[in-house]
Amino acid sequence: MEFQRATPEERRLYYREEWDVKQIPRFIRDSLYQREFGFDHHGRGPNDRYRTFRNEDHLRKFMRYRTPFAAYTSVAFYQKPNRREGWIKSELVFDVDAKDLPIRSCACDSVCELCLDQAKNIVSDLKDTLTSDLGLKEIYMIYSGRGYHLRVQDEEVLGTDSEVRSQIVKYLVGAEVPRSEYGQEGITYNLEHFAIPFGYHQVFTQRIKQSILHLTMETALDDVNKKLLKDVIKNRHLLLKDQWGPFRQAIGPIRYKRLTKGLAFTNLGLVDAKVSIDLKRILRLPSSLHSMVSMKCTEVKNLNTFDPFQDAVPQFVYERKD
Amino acid sequence: MVGVPFINPLSLEGREMVRQLGSLEDLTHDNPELIGIVTRSKSQDISDDQDIPRNHLELALKRLEWYVKKRNNPNFNYRKYAFLFQGDIEKFDTISFYLLSQAIGVKFGPNSRESRLMAESQGSLIQNRLEELNTRNREEIVLKALQELLSQGTLKWTFFEDLLSSRRIQLSDLVLDQGEVIMDQDDFRERLGPRLHHRDPDKMYQLLIGEELRELILIQMVMQQTENYMAEVHEKSRLMVEPNPLLLQLADGVTEILTQPTPSYTGTGKVARQSYRGPLNREAFPPCVKTALEGIKSGGRNDAIVLFITPFVSYARLCPDIFKQNVTVRVSDKDPQLQVVHQEVLPLIYEAAERCVPPLFEDQPQEKININAKIGFGMHSTLKLENEGETKWYTPMSCEKIKLHLPYLCRPDDDCKKIGNPLIYYNRKNWILSREQAESGDKKEDEGYSGEEVMENQDNDWIDV
Numbered sequence: 001m002e003f004q005r006a007t008p009e010e011r012r013l014y015y016r017e018e019w020d021v022k023q024i025p026r027f028i029r030d031s032l033y034q035r036e037f038g039f040d041h042h043g044r045g046p047n048d049r050y051r052t053f054r055n056e057d058h059l060r061k062f063m064r065y066r067t068p069f070a071a072y073t074s075v076a077f078y079q080k081p082n083r084r085e086g087w088i089k090s091e092l093v094f095d096v097d098a099k100d101l102p103i104r105s106c107a108c109d110s111v112c113e114l115c116l117d118q119a120k121n122i123v124s125d126l127k128d129t130l131t132s133d134l135g136l137k138e139i140y141m142i143y144s145g146r147g148y149h150l151r152v153q154d155e156e157v158l159g160t161d162s163e164v165r166s167q168i169v170k171y172l173v174g175a176e177v178p179r180s181e182y183g184q185e186g187i188t189y190n191l192e193h194f195a196i197p198f199g200y201h202q203v204f205t206q207r208i209k210q211s212i213l214h215l216t217m218e219t220a221l222d223d224v225n226k227k228l229l230k231d232v233i234k235n236r237h238l239l240l241k242d243q244w245g246p247f248r249q250a251i252g253p254i255r256y257k258r259l260t261k262g263l264a265f266t267n268l269g270l271v272d273a274k275v276s277i278d279l280k281r282i283l284r285l286p287s288s289l290h291s292m293v294s295m296k297c298t299e300v301k302n303l304n305t306f307d308p309f310q311d312a313v314p315q316f317v318y319e320r321k322d
Numbered sequence: 323m324v325g326v327p328f329i330n331p332l333s334l335e336g337r338e339m340v341r342q343l344g345s346l347e348d349l350t351h352d353n354p355e356l357i358g359i360v361t362r363s364k365s366q367d368i369s370d371d372q373d374i375p376r377n378h379l380e381l382a383l384k385r386l387e388w389y390v391k392k393r394n395n396p397n398f399n400y401r402k403y404a405f406l407f408q409g410d411i412e413k414f415d416t417i418s419f420y421l422l423s424q425a426i427g428v429k430f431g432p433n434s435r436e437s438r439l440m441a442e443s444q445g446s447l448i449q450n451r452l453e454e455l456n457t458r459n460r461e462e463i464v465l466k467a468l469q470e471l472l473s474q475g476t477l478k479w480t481f482f483e484d485l486l487s488s489r490r491i492q493l494s495d496l497v498l499d500q501g502e503v504i505m506d507q508d509d510f511r512e513r514l515g516p517r518l519h520h521r522d523p524d525k526m527y528q529l530l531i532g533e534e535l536r537e538l539i540l541i542q543m544v545m546q547q548t549e550n551y552m553a554e555v556h557e558k559s560r561l562m563v564e565p566n567p568l569l570l571q572l573a574d575g576v577t578e579i580l581t582q583p584t585p586s587y588t589g590t591g592k593v594a595r596q597s598y599r600g601p602l603n604r605e606a607f608p609p610c611v612k613t614a615l616e617g618i619k620s621g622g623r624n625d626a627i628v629l630f631i632t633p634f635v636s637y638a639r640l641c642p643d644i645f646k647q648n649v650t651v652r653v654s655d656k657d658p659q660l661q662v663v664h665q666e667v668l669p670l671i672y673e674a675a676e677r678c679v680p681p682l683f684e685d686q687p688q689e690k691i692n693i694n695a696k697i698g699f700g701m702h703s704t705l706k707l708e709n710e711g712e713t714k715w716y717t718p719m720s721c722e723k724i725k726l727h728l729p730y731l732c733r734p735d736d737d738c739k740k741i742g743n744p745l746i747y748y749n750r751k752n753w754i755l756s757r758e759q760a761e762s763g764d765k766k767e768d769e770g771y772s773g774e775e776v777m778e779n780q781d782n783d784w785i786d787v
Contacts, residue, residue, distance in 0.1 A: 134479065135501015156480050156501075164486045166726050167493040176494060182529040189529055196530070197517045200494040222734070265725075273726040274622070 003110065003293035005043075010316045011067040014289050018315050021060040023287035025140060025299045027153050028073060029056055034088065036074040036081040038282040043069045043291065046282060052082045069291045072282035075151070084280060089158035092136075092165060093283060094172070095275040096122050097147035102269035105214045111146050111293075116308055118214065122270055123148040124303055125210070126172050129203050134168070141300040143312050145290025148300070149283060162277040169277065171200060173270040174207035177260045193260075194244035205244070207270070208263045212236050221262035228255050289314060323459050324409035329448050330467050330544045331419040332551060339416045346568055349378035349421065356381065356414050360405040367401035375405075379568070382418035382425075383575045389443030390579060390648060406447065407454045419444070421572060423548060427555030428565045429573035433714065435650045436576060437552045445545040452537060464536050471543050477503045482539075488549070490542040497531055505531060505539075580648035602639050602666065606751035608744045610724055610731040615670070617677025626728055627675045627682055628689055632696045633716040636667050638748050644717055645746070653697055654710055663697070663705065718745045 006014070021029075028035070032053055038046040048068075053059040063071065075093050079086025098111040098119040106114035123141060127150060130136045138153040157168070170176060178193045178201045193201040215233055217226070224232075231251055238247040248256045275281055284290065284297045296312045327336035357376055361368050368374065375381040388403040405411055423440060430436040452460050472481075478501055485491045497504045497514070504510050507527050515523035559565050607615070611634055618626045637644050640656040640663075657663055671693060675682035682689055691701050699705045700712025720743045725732050737754075741747045 132500065133498045135498075156478070160480075160483060161487050163489060164483055166723075167486050167489075169726070171493040176492075178494065183534075184528055184532070191529065195521075196526075197519075198499065198514050199497045199530075268725055268729065273729065277726060 003295070004317075004320075006289060006291040006294045006314075006316070008067070010294070010314075011069065011289060011291060013316045014314050015063050015067045019063065019287060019289075021056045021063070021287075023298070024056075024059075025142075025286050027138075027140060027151070028286065031077055032056065032059065034077040034079075034081055036076070036078065036084055036282065037285075038072040038074075039066070039068040040070040040072075041066065041068055046070065046072050049282070050082050050084065063288075068288070071285040071288035073285045074280065074282050075278075076280050087279065090279045090281075092152040092154075092157045092160070092168065093275055093281065094123075094126055094150040094169070095144070095147065095272040095283075096126070096150070096270065097144075097272060099146055100269065100272065102266045103211050103214045103219055105216060107216075107218075113309065116147070119147045120303060120306070121210070123150060125206060126150055126271070127303075129172055133171070133199065133203065141303055142284075142286045143296075143298050143300050143306065143308055144284050145293050145295040145297050145312070151283075162279060165277045166273065169271060169273050170268070171203065173267045174200075174204040175264055175268045176204075177257075177264045178204050192244070192248065194242075194248075204264070207267050208260060209239050209242075211263050211266065212239060221259070222265050223258050224262045228259065231255075232259060324451070324455070324463060325412050326463070326467050326470065327416045328409055328412040328451060329463055329540070330471070330547075331416040331444075332544065332547045333467065333470055336416045336419075339413055340420050343417060346566060349417070350568065352376045353378070353414070356411075359408060359411050359414070363405040363408045363411075365401050366404040367399060370402075373402045378414060378418050378421060379572055379575070381411075381414055382422040382572060383579060385415070385418060385422060385447065386440065386443055386576060387579050389439070389446055390582075392446070407451055421569070422576070423552050424555050425569040425572035426576060427552035428559040428569050429576075430650065431556040432549065432553035435648060436580065437549060439580065439648055440552065441545040441548045444548045445541050448541050448544060449537075461533060464533065464540055467544075468536060468540050471540070472505070477505060479503050484546050484550070485539075485542050488546060490546055491538065495535065495538065497535075505536065507531075577649065599642060602635065602670065603748075603752055603755070606748050606755055607638075608738065608741075608747040608751070609733050609735050610728070611744055611748075613731050613733065614728075615674045615677070617674060617679065619679045622728055622730065623675075623678040623682050624686065624689060624692075626731065627671065627678065628692045628696060629716070630719055630724065630728060630731070631674050632671050632693050634718040634744055634748075635670050636663070636697050636715070637718055637745055639667050642745060642749050645743070651715070652710055653699075653715055654707055660705055660707070667697075668693070718743060 032055065035052075036049065037051040037053060037059075039048040039051065040046045041048060051062075053062065074081065074084075075091040076084075077088040077090070078084060079088060096119045098115040101115060101118060101122070104115050104118065106112050106118075108115060127139055127141065130139055130150070130152065134157075136152055136154045136157060140151045140153065142149040142151060157164075160168075178196075180190055180192050182189045182191055194205045196202065212232060213236060215221075215229065215236070217229060217233065219229065221229070228251070235247055235250040238244075238250070251259060275283070286297050286299050288297050289295075290297055294314060294317050295308065296314055298312050300306045300311075325335060326333045327339060330336065353376065356378070357374060360366060360374050375384045384403065385406065388406055391398045392400075406415070426434075426436050426440050452464070455463065479486075479493065479496060479498055480501075482491060482496070482503070486493060497510070499513055504513065507524065510527040510531060511523045514526075518526060604612075604615075611631070614626045614631050636653065640653060641647070641651055644651060653663060654660065672683075675689070691703055694703070694705055695701050695713040696716045697705075698710055698713055698715035700709040702709050702712075719727070721732070721738070721741070724744070737747060737751060741750060
């Protein structure tokens, strides 16, 4: 399937015949009056900002008549959203963009089924960690048009500042090699990350496993040369059965250390960290059209069964003549 | 066995000691009991009267002086401060802690370098005091102090929000399960034990959590509470007409200690060289700064120019050794007439802003005001000395922050591996370049050089933090 820019006529068709304000997830509709909205009318960026809507009907009319190129809403809740003043809280958000994944097995220029699928798996892993480690609830998944957004509405984290959010990001993506040396009563014990099947060690193990399985000879990793990369690719079948010990042995402990360090640095690119730590970010409005690629930004109820090429394609795409 | 206030002066028992305190004025009088404890302390050096605190105020200053000296000089004489580690000084020490925190809170406020140093010194004191105890006493006092701090049954990770926000602990330091922090051994055995294969859960608990994590959390919580207490005092003092002169007197003593010239030392105990000062040397800029100065061509122009380049350029030019300084520094302390700022610092920042696509000030002229704010001159369109201090002079972002906020700028070279902040890269690189220049100059001129001096330089490890 080809990603093609939507014409103004197609946008009109979409917003007047296909779109319904009720398709906006309830977690946004319920707080409409506390959020800032932003719009991009000409495909040059969201420069129509500070918009607010008192109710769903006002928003419905605006969308139907202005048929924007792109629509956004703030992750923040404000007392005065039209001035972005009186910050109350912000959703915790993770943006996984298929085109920006640091390690991709596909060689596409933009996005394709393969990298979208890879993004979907990453989102699934991140959601698992948010639930199992951080105990967070009320997590919504949105297909953004070129990737996925995870939007956490759990009150536990809505009031946290950027620093805490940056720590959550680093934990979630496995951005640092876990400590491996532990001392007790003067003796030092070596415990590699894969020997500890819980907490951050486990998160790190899972993330680098996925990265290693997607490596290609073209992947650039900090301090990892072609020879090491070749050996990693040659031995990565061991990780399919979680045989980390033999894998580390095959690579060699010093080179393994370099590999994990390089992967940890790369992991930071799994999500767009700026989006997560920015408390006043605007994010694509679920249900709106991603006009650049003619896909719907839509809430994903079941990630396992969700297929963007089935569930996020607007009707007008099927009606295109060519 | 020492009491909880010896480790956490902000504990209930510690607060009670302060409540029972009589007149503040008495705290300036010589106290024979205190002098007795100090002079009788094990290993205490009593050869110089100057080293013996005679009252609470002097003891308060000695607490801070110990930390500053210890931090800056590995060869300093511990025996001059042995009394700080004697359990029977607890009552005097607790009151001194409150005096010092209040003085710093009133005079310097939260987020100052002085308050940061106070919290750090408290953390270091706890660490050293625990190390003086035998294993059993150490475990007991840590558990007792923690029990009070972590009074709730289940411990959610969000309980540590303050510590995470101030980066005193990392989320990855904690063992998390279903949103809860696992601290208790039975809990660990029951919840995580079944996931372990061929490993003894109790042994794993000792290694992964055990004493080490408990002590880390205790120390960091007390440090955080110390900072919060100073912030609280500062808030209250703003409502008061006149702070107690005793506290102001103590605050002056703090300034005196912190402004004393303190040479830095290398790992080998030699005096480290001074940071480079002078006109900006672009050759020594790290890759991220060079990239940002070329202009940002996509999103993130504002952050790159206002949050990243402005603090970096201003500190690199005016105060490159800021991370070694103990006191709060203002631009005018280094450039009283703001000449350097106008002639060298701002032009470089403006040039970088101009090179952005589109040029930053073309569509966002208000960012000039934000630049002024980031160097401490408040939200004003022109730099005026009378506005200085309305905002904070932001220190340069660390590499870790750059990776998160401005990842497209981070393209590390070999020298980046040794540093954690671009300003430290700049200082280090200047040193390397000046050394190379000196060596090649010597060769060119074919002048004799002192072999000893070269050896000295080679030994001169980089110790900047």
